[in-house]
Amino acid sequence: MRLSRFALVTTKETPADAEVVSHKLMLRAGMIRKLGAGLYSWLPIGLRVLYRVEAIIREEMDRAGANEIRMPGVIPAELWQESGRWQKYGPELLRFKDRHDRDFVLGPTHEEVVTDLIRRDIRSYKQLPVNLYQIQTKFRDEIRPRFGVMRGREFIMKDAYSFHVTQEDLDREYLNMRDTYTRIFTRIGVEFRIVRADTGAIGGKRSEEFQVLAAAGEDLLAVSDTSDYAANIEAAACLPHGTRPAATAALQAVSTPGHKTCADVATFLKLPMQKLLKLLVVHAADGGLIALALRADHELNEVKAEKHPRIASPLVMATDAEIRAAFGCQPGFLGPVGCKIPVLADHAAAVLADFTCGANQDDAHLSGTNWGRDTAEPETADLRNAVAGDPSPDGQGMLTLTRGIEVGQIFENGPIYTAALGVKVLGEDGQEFTPTAGCYGIGVTRVVAAVIEQRNDDRGILWPDAIAPFRVIICPIGMDKNADVKAAAEALHDELQQAGVDVALDDRGLRPGAMFADADLIGIPHRIVIGDRGLKNAQFEYKRRDAAEPEMIAATTAAVLEKLRA
RNA sequence: CGGGGUAUAGCACAGCUUGGUAGUGCGUCUGCUUUGGGAGCAGAAGGUCGCAGGUUCGAAUCCUGCUACCCCGACCA
Numbered sequence: 153m154r155l156s157r158f159a160l161v162t163t164k165e166t167p168a169d170a171e172v173v174s175h176k177l178m179l180r181a182g183m184i185r186k187l188g189a190g191l192y193s194w195l196p197i198g199l200r201v202l203y204r205v206e207a208i209i210r211e212e213m214d215r216a217g218a219n220e221i222r223m224p225g226v227i228p229a230e231l232w233q234e235s236g237r238w239q240k241y242g243p244e245l246l247r248f249k250d251r252h253d254r255d256f257v258l259g260p261t262h263e264e265v266v267t268d269l270i271r272r273d274i275r276s277y278k279q280l281p282v283n284l285y286q287i288q289t290k291f292r293d294e295i296r297p298r299f300g301v302m303r304g305r306e307f308i309m310k311d312a313y314s315f316h317v318t319q320e321d322l323d324r325e326y327l328n329m330r331d332t333y334t335r336i337f338t339r340i341g342v343e344f345r346i347v348r349a350d351t352g353a354i355g356g357k358r359s360e361e362f363q364v365l366a367a368a369g370e371d372l373l374a375v376s377d378t379s380d381y382a383a384n385i386e387a388a389a390c391l392p393h394g395t396r397p398a399a400t401a402a403l404q405a406v407s408t409p410g411h412k413t414c415a416d417v418a419t420f421l422k423l424p425m426q427k428l429l430k431l432l433v434v435h436a437a438d439g440g441l442i443a444l445a446l447r448a449d450h451e452l453n454e455v456k457a458e459k460h461p462r463i464a465s466p467l468v469m470a471t472d473a474e475i476r477a478a479f480g481c482q483p484g485f486l487g488p489v490g491c492k493i494p495v496l497a498d499h500a501a502a503v504l505a506d507f508t509c510g511a512n513q514d515d516a517h518l519s520g521t522n523w524g525r526d527t528a529e530p531e532t533a534d535l536r537n538a539v540a541g542d543p544s545p546d547g548q549g550m551l552t553l554t555r556g557i558e559v560g561q562i563f564e565n566g567p568i569y570t571a572a573l574g575v576k577v578l579g580e581d582g583q584e585f586t587p588t589a590g591c592y593g594i595g596v597t598r599v600v601a602a603v604i605e606q607r608n609d610d611r612g613i614l615w616p617d618a619i620a621p622f623r624v625i626i627c628p629i630g631m632d633k634n635a636d637v638k639a640a641a642e643a644l645h646d647e648l649q650q651a652g653v654d655v656a657l658d659d660r661g662l663r664p665g666a667m668f669a670d671a672d673l674i675g676i677p678h679r680i681v682i683g684d685r686g687l688k689n690a691q692f693e694y695k696r697r698d699a700a701e702p703e704m705i706a707a708t709t710a711a712v713l714e715k716l717r718a
Numbered sequence: 719c720g721g722g723g724u725a726u727a728g729c730a731c732a733g734c735u736u737g738g739u740a741g742u743g744c745g746u747c748u749g750c751u752u753u754g755g756g757a758g759c760a761g762a763a764g765g766u767c768g769c770a771g772g773u774u775c776g777a778a779u780c781c782u783g784c785u786a787c788c789c790c791g792a793c794c795a
Contacts, residue, residue, distance in 0.1 A: 161728095162756095163729065163744090163745080164729095164744070164745085164756065165729060165730055165743095165744065165745090166729095166730085167729070167730080168724090168729090168730070168731090168788080169787075169788055169789090171788095171789090186787095188786085188787085189786085189787070189788090243719095295719085295792085296789095298788090298789090412794085412795065413794075413795075414794095414795075417795095430793095430794090430795055431795065432793070432794075432795065433794095433795080446793095448795095451793060452793055454793085469793080469794075472794090472795095475795080482795080483794060483795040484794075484795045485795075486795055487795095510795070627754095629753075629754060630753060630754090632753095633753080662753095662756085663752085663753055663754090663755085663756075663757065664753070664754045664755065664756095665753090665754075665755035665756050665757080666755085666756045666757090667754095667755085667756090668754085668755050668756085669755065669756045670756085672755090673756095681754075683754065685754080693754090
């Protein structure tokens with residue numbers, strides 16, 4: 153490819169609204185341009201990277217026995233109503249009507265559509281298992297799109313769905329996909345970690361995420377410092393540990409006028425947050441209210457709360473009015489003593505003794521509070537987010553927290569969608585049964601951003617060879633003035649191309665500094681500089697993008713190929 | 719959805735407080751010189767100042783409404 157004919161626009165300056173490195177570099181390198189909030193055009197240089205990522209995914213999915221299909225992005229609402237997600241899925245689901253006033257959604261994921269496909273075409277157990285995948289544009293009306301392509305509203309996803317006769321076969325395919333994803337991300341050349349996950353909006357039982365470790369990541373991960381345990385904070389269990397010390401202090405009212413927040417009360421009473429108990433009030437599963445007791449320094453884990461049988465799902469926090477009706481005071485002064493609604497205590501909160509909590513009366517707290525003595529023994533549950541230093545749930549080591557970018561997730565859905573859509577297949581025994589299913593996603597556009605987050609320096613991107621827009625760039629110096637340089641550069645370009653190497657020739661006639669700056673910014677892994685200086689000694693200059701210094705090599709295509717192979 | 723902010727040339731910004739006919743840098747174009755890490759000089763093009771109203775002799779500037787975009791938060795006990 154000759155850069156003079158390639159639509160490439162790089163910039164020295166970064167547009168004001170880019171915050172994270174990958175977003176800045178993608179804009180500066182001319183990979184993407186923004187159209188609207190969370191909506192991006194992919195320009196030639198960016199598209200090349202995207203296609204390479206897609207190609208690796210296709211190869212590995214096909215190798216794993218999956219079949220590529222393509223479903224529509226626009227889906228009739230009926231299917232979503234049938235699965236129940238028309239109601240369950242929140243405002244992230246973009247809904248609209250056609251000219252006949254019929255409801256449609258812009259697909260954020262395609263369980264319903266594939267399941268419908270299966271329902272129509274799969275008649276016999278002999279047609280199973282089957283794994284269908286597509287690489288397609290999805291739309292999710294994110295609350296807050298940000299970080300460029302990392303959290304866009306429109307994005308490209310590889311989504312795969314498998315259907316099985318038995319749970320064992322689903323387990324087999326789940327592991328098959330786990331291996332496939334491992335191969336995909338390894339080939340792409342990014343460092344990742346497989347992490348236990350919550351099943352979220354998709355639903356189902358077993359699930360793991362593929363996380364690219366990066367400081368800019370939006371997900372918090374809890375990782376054991378000794379074992380291989382790793383989980384998304386949403387799914388990291390906090391097991392009960394420690395026992396409650398005996399009560400020593402007497403229950404005592406303390407005046408805390410206007411001190412509503414935990415931090416405020418702790419400072420005012422000169423107490424550590426760990427000795428303070430907070431009460432959050434949420435809607436209960438039975439339609440009433442339920443109070444959740446947590447240590448003041450801990451955070452409620454909404455995912456865990458939602459799953460608790462006594463708590464309403466989705467989680468709804470009580471309003472100030474509801475709290476006043478139930479407690480007779482404002483939030484900020486709530487406590488378990490004399491509490492008229494059921495109390496569910498987090499394991500860590502339940503082992504507190506002599507703690508301070510709200511007095512259920514405005515401007516007052518209670519010190520020296522003890523479970524069992526001043527209140528009933530609370531029912532306990534795991535309700536909080538793990539924090540650094542917690543024991544690892546597998547009993548080995550301590551948890552540390554790090555950030556990650558979720559680039560893939562695999563699920564065992566089980567029969568939820570097949571049952572909801574009434575998929576019936578004839579079994580070996582002549583009886584109808586409902587197949588069980590799994591689904592497996594990769595955020596293709598996000599992978600591109602995640603790789604950049606992990607691989608960049610102050611000059612630009614450092615692409616791994618596998619997904620670089622070009623593997624090698626030729627920078628001829630003074631090409632327009634020097635016929636030898638021009639001839640050598642063009643010959644090398646043509647010969648590399650014939651050898652199947654994806655090569656760019658910078659024939660734009662720029663000054664050397666500008667050429668080098670662009671090559672570094674765009675992140676091309678290998679660079680050949682051809683100048684009359686080197687040519688006199690029959691030499692090219694070769695530099696790896698990540699090497700400190702260039703080296704001189706013989707001015708032959710073979711010598712260049714040798715370097716590319718290394 | 720709540721809070722905050724921004725909107726002026728392709729990009730980044732100044733000008734607005736105190737109303738008077740729109741500017742800087744980068745980029746782009748032309749010419750000459752230059753050519754191993756984003757060149758120098760000279761010249762040039764490019765703006766309905768987000769949109770709609772209002773105030774005023776006069777509005778980028780003041781007022782009202784709208785729209786778009788960005789940031790923070792959505793755990794608060």
